[in-house]
Amino acid sequence: MATPFGFHGSDITKEGEQPMGSELELDGSLRLLELGDGIIYASALHLAAELKVADLLADGPLSAAELAGPTGTHAPSLHRLLRTLAGCGVFTQDSTGRFALTEAGERLRSDHPLSVRTTVAQQGRLTARTFQYAEHALRTGEGTFAKAFGQPVWEYLKDHPEEGADFDTAMHEHSRVELAAIVQAYDFAGAGRIVDVGGGDGTLLVTVLGGNPGATGVLFDLPHVVERNRVEDAGLQDRVEVVGGDIFGDIPAGGDLYTMKSVLHGWTDNEVVTILGGIRKALKPGGTLLLIERVIPAGNAPHPSKAFDLAMLIMAGGQERTQQEYVALLTEAGFRVDRIIGTESSLSIVEARPTDDAV
Numbered sequence: 001m002a003t004p005f006g007f008h009g010s011d012i013t014k015e016g017e018q019p020m021g022s023e024l025e026l027d028g029s030l031r032l033l034e035l036g037d038g039i040i041y042a043s044a045l046h047l048a049a050e051l052k053v054a055d056l057l058a059d060g061p062l063s064a065a066e067l068a069g070p071t072g073t074h075a076p077s078l079h080r081l082l083r084t085l086a087g088c089g090v091f092t093q094d095s096t097g098r099f100a101l102t103e104a105g106e107r108l109r110s111d112h113p114l115s116v117r118t119t120v121a122q123q124g125r126l127t128a129r130t131f132q133y134a135e136h137a138l139r140t141g142e143g144t145f146a147k148a149f150g151q152p153v154w155e156y157l158k159d160h161p162e163e164g165a166d167f168d169t170a171m172h173e174h175s176r177v178e179l180a181a182i183v184q185a186y187d188f189a190g191a192g193r194i195v196d197v198g199g200g201d202g203t204l205l206v207t208v209l210g211g212n213p214g215a216t217g218v219l220f221d222l223p224h225v226v227e228r229n230r231v232e233d234a235g236l237q238d239r240v241e242v243v244g245g246d247i248f249g250d251i252p253a254g255g256d257l258y259t260m261k262s263v264l265h266g267w268t269d270n271e272v273v274t275i276l277g278g279i280r281k282a283l284k285p286g287g288t289l290l291l292i293e294r295v296i297p298a299g300n301a302p303h304p305s306k307a308f309d310l311a312m313l314i315m316a317g318g319q320e321r322t323q324q325e326y327v328a329l330l331t332e333a334g335f336r337v338d339r340i341i342g343t344e345s346s347l348s349i350v351e352a353r354p355t356d357d358a359v
């Protein structure tokens, strides 16, 4: 049986020969083998992204021998890596042995408008290495980034500016594929002054202001992060104030709408209540808070939030949360939840207002 990931022994059973075990038993075994093999495909993809193979294939198919020079690799080994990825829809291999990009493979090109190359390459450098310490997280509930890299994630990214800039780009890549769904699901018209807390390079703010000419914004993140903002490139410097600071310190006051996307999942419950308390103080009367996060659905249905939740534990000691968990934390910090809005992406929007505002 060929699987999206792999190919296991039952395919090569000789004619007339019975495979061992019932079909049901085999399916279960194959499923587990396929899940375990995931590391092979993930590692191959990380390396292809790191080596920028897709950029080299932008003008047409090339063989591993032709790609070996520019990627600094051993041609026969590169061939094996590309053949592996051709088996799962990233490249195709033609009858001459040359490799070309599939539609998905195109998105590994650095210049594709929906590129995820930087994210995938960084998964190989940061996530894969941190996951070697997953057992420690499981036994203690602590994040393990510092075990792998010697310092907590935000300090490491500050002290390694190239990796930090790649992290911002990775967030931008995520946002590019998520933001259409966010602005479709939530009406930002009449938002007034929007403060994006932990707003990274400003991708969310730039997108929302781009569609709402009457709104203004404040981009708030760590000082060295907001330095790398995209506000000027978007021609929005007259409508956006860029503020560097700490979410555990003074959050810029006086906004009508506070947004936080993919921020709270990096922090423990106690830290989240502190951050929310700061926003509660900064928010104007009648103001609104939007949390944009992966809310974990009930039941067994597969959902990216479940894997992200495990990743947040291992990387940062953080977590994705259920609706009930968000309601409990927001209530503790003095907010009431008015709506939780699903989007076409894996993110949901939790809309909250101060408890003491009139309903």
Ligand SMILES: C[S@@+](CC[C@H](N)C(=O)[O-])C[C@H]1O[C@@H](n2cnc3c(N)ncnc32)[C@H](O)[C@@H]1O
Binding pocket: 154, 171, 172, 175, 197, 198, 199, 200, 201, 203, 220, 221, 222, 225, 245, 246, 247, 248, 260, 261, 262, 263
């Ligand atoms: C996962 S990123 C999300 C970025 C952005 N909201 C997005 O969705 O693309 C988390 C952000 O929190 C910021 N951050 C982490 N610690 C912070 C702190 N103490 N004060 C302010 N921002 C912080 C990081 O710099 C980063 O930009």
